Structure formats: C-alpha cells, structure tokens
Amino acid sequence: MSVNNLDFDDIHSFHSEIVLSKFVDRVMENCKSSQIHSFRLHFPTKWVKRTSVSYWIDKAVRLNVCDIDIRVLIFELPLSLFTCKTLTKLRIGRGNPTSLVWECPSLVNLPCLKTLDIAVRENPFLRKNPFVNAFELIRGCLVLESLSLGVGIHEEEKGYIxxxxxxxxxxxxxxRVCALVTKKVVLNVPNLEYLFVGGMFQQF
Structure with a gap:
C-alpha cells in the first residue's frame, strides 16, 4: 500500500484485458503512498478501456507523481495531468506506432516538468493536427530542459518554430508517409547543449 514506484506491463500474454484491468484498479485504489515517484503503464498489446487508463493516470497525479511513462494502444489523458505540479518527467506514446493520438487541452501548466518525450500522429477523430497538440503541451512546460519529439504526419506543413x-x-x-517534406524548422534555444534532428526535412 505504501510502494512509491508502480510499473504495469502486459508482457505476460496469458493475462486477459479484464484480469489485467481489475488488478491495476485494485492496486491504484489501495495505494496510500504520499508520493509516487514513478508510474509506468505499458500495454502495447492489450485493449484496455480509455476510461480505465484515464482513471489510473489521474490517480497517479493525485498521489503527487514525479515520472509518468504511458504506452497504451488507445487512451485519453485526464485534464489533471496537464496541471500536475509535481511532474518532472513525462513520456507519452513512444515506441508504439499503433497508439491513437492524445489531445491537449487549452490550459497546460507543468511548472516542474524538465523532461518531455512524446510521439504524436495524425488522427481523423481529433480537432487539432499533431503539431498543434505538441506545441500546446510544450508551451506549458516552463522549465523544460530535455525534449524528444516524434511526429508522424501525412500532409505538407509550412514549418515550425x-x-x-x-x-x-x-x-x-x-x-512522413508520403513524398512531401516539411519546409522549415526554426530553433530558438539559447541554452543548447545537444541537438539531434532526424527524419524528412527539406534543406534550403
């Protein structure tokens, strides 16, 4: 009940989605720790309910989580995540090309987040394109030091700053999944120490 690192993984294929969800429900309901240092949820093969994933993340936020790592096939992020005051590291969707895209609310305030690792992809059910979601999240990270951003898009974009x-x-x-390329990416990062750029960009 007082453990402060929670790591859930569907690596054991003999567990059904229902059994797995019930187990995580029970753990989260009974967790009484004053702070969760690390919350990792890796279900790349199990189709758990969106509402369940949202509840688990919200519960971790209420337990003052510091590090969140989410890799789930389909999910919704609770609003509480985007205003978490204790979060220092956030990883969403990395390493799972089948993940459906999350959507960012208009209000984002993550005052302690220093490390952000996200992957965004186009989805016809979303109101915003993937880069809009990414930039709204990034703008709410006031002390961001490390950013890993992977973007999968189909249509041509004008450029990003x-x-x-x-x-x-x-x-x-x-x-990209077509021959078009992004025209321009502008980096205004005066404290730069390391830079990696990969993918399909057009050089001028």
Whole structure:
C-alpha cells in the first residue's frame, strides 16, 4: 500500500484485458503512498478501456507523481495531468506506432516538468493536427530542459518554430508517409547543449 514506484506491463500474454484491468484498479485504489515517484503503464498489446487508463493516470497525479511513462494502444489523458505540479518527467506514446493520438487541452501548466518525450500522429477523430497538440503541451512546460519529439504526419506543413529558452537537449524526428517534406524548422534555444534532428526535412 505504501510502494512509491508502480510499473504495469502486459508482457505476460496469458493475462486477459479484464484480469489485467481489475488488478491495476485494485492496486491504484489501495495505494496510500504520499508520493509516487514513478508510474509506468505499458500495454502495447492489450485493449484496455480509455476510461480505465484515464482513471489510473489521474490517480497517479493525485498521489503527487514525479515520472509518468504511458504506452497504451488507445487512451485519453485526464485534464489533471496537464496541471500536475509535481511532474518532472513525462513520456507519452513512444515506441508504439499503433497508439491513437492524445489531445491537449487549452490550459497546460507543468511548472516542474524538465523532461518531455512524446510521439504524436495524425488522427481523423481529433480537432487539432499533431503539431498543434505538441506545441500546446510544450508551451506549458516552463522549465523544460530535455525534449524528444516524434511526429508522424501525412500532409505538407509550412514549418515550425521552437522558442524554448530553457531547452538544452532537443531531439526532433519527423516521420512522413508520403513524398512531401516539411519546409522549415526554426530553433530558438539559447541554452543548447545537444541537438539531434532526424527524419524528412527539406534543406534550403
């Protein structure tokens, strides 16, 4: 009940989605720790309910989580995540190309988040394109130092501007599924220490 690191994984294929969800429900309901240092949810093969995933993340936020790592086939992020005061590291969707895209609310305030690792992809059910979601999230990270951003898009984009004074280590990867390329990416990062850029960009 007082454990402060929670790591859930569907690596054991003999567990059904229902059994797995019930187990995570029970753990989260009975967790009484004053702070969760790390909350990892990796279900790349199990179709758990969106509402369940949202509840588990919200519960972790209410337990003052510091590190969240989410890799789930289909999910919704609770609003509480985007205003978490204790979160220092956030990883969403990395390493799972079948993940459906999450959507960012208009209000984002993550005052302690220093490390952000996200992957965004186009989805016909979303109101915003993937980069709009990504930038709204990034703008709410006031002390961001490390950013790893992977984007999968179909249509041509005009270009993107990263204006992040605190950023030290950006890693940008653009994966396209057609021949078109992104025209321009501008980096305004005066505290830059390391830079990685990969994918399909057009050089001028």
């Amino acid at each position: 990263f204006n992040i004074p605190t950023l030290k280590r950006p890693k940008l990867t653009l994966q």
